[in-house]
Amino acid sequence: MGYDCIVCVKQVPDTANITGEAMKEDGTVNRAALPAIFNPEDLNALEAALEIRDRYGGTVTAVCMGPPAASEVLRACLYRGADRVILLTDRRAAASDTLATSYILSRAIRTLGRFDFVFCGRQAIDGDTAQVGPQLAEKLGIPQVTYFESLVDLSGRSARLRRNVGNGWEVLETPLPVLVTVLESANTPRPAGARRVMRYKRARSPAEVIAAVKAEMPEASEETCEREVGRRVEHLRMAGLLIDQWDLDDIQADLAWCGLAGSPTKVYRVQSIVLKKEGYTEIPPTEEGVRRLIHELIVDHTLG
Amino acid sequence: MIEPNRQGEVWVFAEQEDATLNDVSLELCAKARELADTLGVKVGAALPGWNVRELSYRLIAHGVDRVYCVQDARLEQYRTLPYARALCALIARHRPQILLFGATALGRDLAPRVASEMRAGLTADCTDLQIGDYTDPRTKIRHEKLLLQVRPAFGGNIIATIINYDRWPQMATVREGVMALRDGDPRRGGEIIEEAVPLSEAELAVRVIERHREARKVNLKAARIIVAGGGGVGSRENFALIHELASAIGGAVGASRAAVDAGFIGKEHQIGQTGTTVRPALYIACGISGQVQHRAGMEESAKIIAINRDREAPIFGVAHYGIVGDLRQVIPMMIRAIRERAR
Numbered sequence: 001m002g003y004d005c006i007v008c009v010k011q012v013p014d015t016a017n018i019t020g021e022a023m024k025e026d027g028t029v030n031r032a033a034l035p036a037i038f039n040p041e042d043l044n045a046l047e048a049a050l051e052i053r054d055r056y057g058g059t060v061t062a063v064c065m066g067p068p069a070a071s072e073v074l075r076a077c078l079y080r081g082a083d084r085v086i087l088l089t090d091r092r093a094a095a096s097d098t099l100a101t102s103y104i105l106s107r108a109i110r111t112l113g114r115f116d117f118v119f120c121g122r123q124a125i126d127g128d129t130a131q132v133g134p135q136l137a138e139k140l141g142i143p144q145v146t147y148f149e150s151l152v153d154l155s156g157r158s159a160r161l162r163r164n165v166g167n168g169w170e171v172l173e174t175p176l177p178v179l180v181t182v183l184e185s186a187n188t189p190r191p192a193g194a195r196r197v198m199r200y201k202r203a204r205s206p207a208e209v210i211a212a213v214k215a216e217m218p219e220a221s222e223e224t225c226e227r228e229v230g231r232r233v234e235h236l237r238m239a240g241l242l243i244d245q246w247d248l249d250d251i252q253a254d255l256a257w258c259g260l261a262g263s264p265t266k267v268y269r270v271q272s273i274v275l276k277k278e279g280y281t282e283i284p285p286t287e288e289g290v291r292r293l294i295h296e297l298i299v300d301h302t303l304g
Numbered sequence: 305m306i307e308p309n310r311q312g313e314v315w316v317f318a319e320q321e322d323a324t325l326n327d328v329s330l331e332l333c334a335k336a337r338e339l340a341d342t343l344g345v346k347v348g349a350a351l352p353g354w355n356v357r358e359l360s361y362r363l364i365a366h367g368v369d370r371v372y373c374v375q376d377a378r379l380e381q382y383r384t385l386p387y388a389r390a391l392c393a394l395i396a397r398h399r400p401q402i403l404l405f406g407a408t409a410l411g412r413d414l415a416p417r418v419a420s421e422m423r424a425g426l427t428a429d430c431t432d433l434q435i436g437d438y439t440d441p442r443t444k445i446r447h448e449k450l451l452l453q454v455r456p457a458f459g460g461n462i463i464a465t466i467i468n469y470d471r472w473p474q475m476a477t478v479r480e481g482v483m484a485l486r487d488g489d490p491r492r493g494g495e496i497i498e499e500a501v502p503l504s505e506a507e508l509a510v511r512v513i514e515r516h517r518e519a520r521k522v523n524l525k526a527a528r529i530i531v532a533g534g535g536g537v538g539s540r541e542n543f544a545l546i547h548e549l550a551s552a553i554g555g556a557v558g559a560s561r562a563a564v565d566a567g568f569i570g571k572e573h574q575i576g577q578t579g580t581t582v583r584p585a586l587y588i589a590c591g592i593s594g595q596v597q598h599r600a601g602m603e604e605s606a607k608i609i610a611i612n613r614d615r616e617a618p619i620f621g622v623a624h625y626g627i628v629g630d631l632r633q634v635i636p637m638m639i640r641a642i643r644e645r646a647r
């Protein structure tokens with residue numbers, strides 16, 4: 001019994017704190033120069049899944065599409081209680097727009113097999129599009145409930161979910177499986193469990209192992225490196241610390257629907273924000289100055 | 305997915321709830337009119353719902369030539385799947401080249417579902433839409449008269465222009481208040497076309513059990529004048545100054561997120577990226593630094609007055625009038641000046 005939940009999580013640059021140094025010559029953002037964080041609402045999505053498992057039984061599997069470094073958010077999922085984590089990484093997936101991303105995620109979820117819930121954060125702070133959730137639901141051919149705030153009822157093959165639509169709320173009854181996008185206000189994500197941190201802090205994905213071996217043994221031959229990687233990966237597997245890693249072949253993705261080729265939207269131009277330098281009329285902070293300003297506004301019909 | 309077709313109309317999804325049109329749809333009609341005139345094609349509106357035919361006249365008054373009305377009792381309350389089915393069926397039948405949605409809670413739920421089924425591109429939260437040409441730097445192929453979809457990205461730190469040249473319709477969502485709401489012309493003529501779309505059992509499986517709507521208490525979008533206070537106001541008590549100035553000048557009260565977070569005023573007053581987008585005739589920013597997330601919601605105001613004691617504050621970069629000084633002194637001066645005039 002219980003419910004099998006899949007959570008899609010993303011590692012994002014911390015866009016709240018972009019400084020000048022993070023901009024490249026061509027006006028694009030240098031993601032590498034920004035601290036990478038767990039997309040905030042994805043933590044709420046993870047929490048929603050964990051709460052269902054804790055209450056009704058079942059499993060929580062976290063899936064993250066991204067570069068090898070995104071393994072970090074998967075460790076964060078393990079620390080909080082995820083049963084299984086999967087890194088989806090493949091250079092051919094780079095430059096995917098939301099449609100291509102949702103296709104790739106749908107292939108990964110189909111590869112996992114049976115599930116009852118897919119949870120996503122409402123949106124990721126690097127794009128703010130809120131599109132991947134609904135698009136993924138469509139690709140999976142299942143209903144979607146966006147802006148989830150609380151679970152009203154769950155029994156058998158049907159769930160009642162409350163969603164917040166900004167100017168009000170509603171309760172939807174949906175059959176399972178269903179895809180749910182979660183709002184920040186839905187819950188308070190649990191902190192990492194100290195025991196689980198001790199246990200999983202050494203968990204690694206194969207891609208991370210390769211990077212580590214290359215860094216530690218820059219002089220070694222390819223063969224030696226490969227052998228060392230194989231040894232370490234086997235060691236991690238035995239210890240239950242290997243993060244599953246899939247590429248596009250593992251999920252039998254059709255490359256025509258992935259990456260740049262699979263993305264109907266293309267970036268035509270990117271400009272960094274520059275403040276208008278037109279200048280303004282300075283009004284002295286005096287009774288006389290302010291009176292003149294009000295007069296001017298009345299004359300030009302802004303007031304009155 | 306449909307192939308690019310130059311005769312395709314420019315469409316707006318006409319969002320309604322309880323048979324009341326959302327203003328954002330009317331804002332989009334005016335924009336669609338502009339785009340369609342540039343392209344030399346007609347403007348269409350997709351209007352799914354129940355007992356909504358009457359709304360067609362307002363759409364026509366705001367620039368629509370053809371309203372495609374899908375009336376079905378099962379579409380009375382919005383549900384994602386049947387609405388998506390209705391839209392996809394209309395797109396397949398009439399092949400519009402552009403389809404615009406309001407970036408409302410409903411629009412942001414529906415548009416991606418439709419885009420995914422059509423395998424078409426979708427750009428969220430556009431702040432500007434234009435028609436322009438594009439030459440692919442790799443293939444040197446020239447694509448004419450594309451929809452240029454302009455949007456802020458990366459938390460508002462960059463502006464990206466997005467195009468979609470092969471998998472149509474070209475779809476975009478636009479936030480409320482970003483495009484101007486024009487007066488409609490009740491004498492404009494247009495066609496109303498009733499359409500039927502079959503709905504399957506599976507598409508109707510999700511049910512609305514309970515539904516609750518709150519009337520919007522603060523109507524910042526309709527305000528001609530807004531007096532907004534920020535973190536610099538300093539306290540809830542000081543915020544009374546903002547209310548006083550607003551009432552003296554006949555304006556509504558707005559706030560930055562810092563003021564909302566500090567508890568000076570409720571979140572429904574917040575202006576900016578995660579609040580309301582406004583474009584009043586006059587915006588008075590008091591003790592607001594003018595971070596990009598705030599500016600995103602107010603920089604289209606016709607006139608901006610900034611009061612800030614820091615000469616370097618970014619708000620002055622978008623201001624028409626700047627007063628470098630302490631708002632606790634300047635605001636009472638303004639109130640006095642206004643009362644004097646009124647006498």
Ligand SMILES: Cc1cc2nc3c(=O)[nH]c(=O)nc-3n(C[C@H](O)[C@H](O)[C@H](O)COP(=O)(O)OP(=O)(O)OC[C@H]3O[C@@H](n4cnc5c(N)ncnc54)[C@H](O)[C@@H]3O)c2cc1C
Pocket residue numbers: 015016459533534535536537559560561562563574575576577578579580590591592593594595596597598601611612613614617629630631632
């Ligand atoms: C994802 C995201 C979304 C956001 N969305 C929004 C949004 O929708 N709206 C929004 O507003 N912000 C938003 N923010 C926050 C934004 O980045 C700023 O933090 C916020 O706007 C700062 O508010 P403030 O300028 O009022 O406050 P502060 O940064 O505290 O600035 C106060 C200003 O008041 C001046 N001042 C102080 N005392 C006085 C005085 N006595 N007289 C005159 N001037 C004085 C200071 O010089 C300073 O410029 C968002 C941030 C993020 C990351």
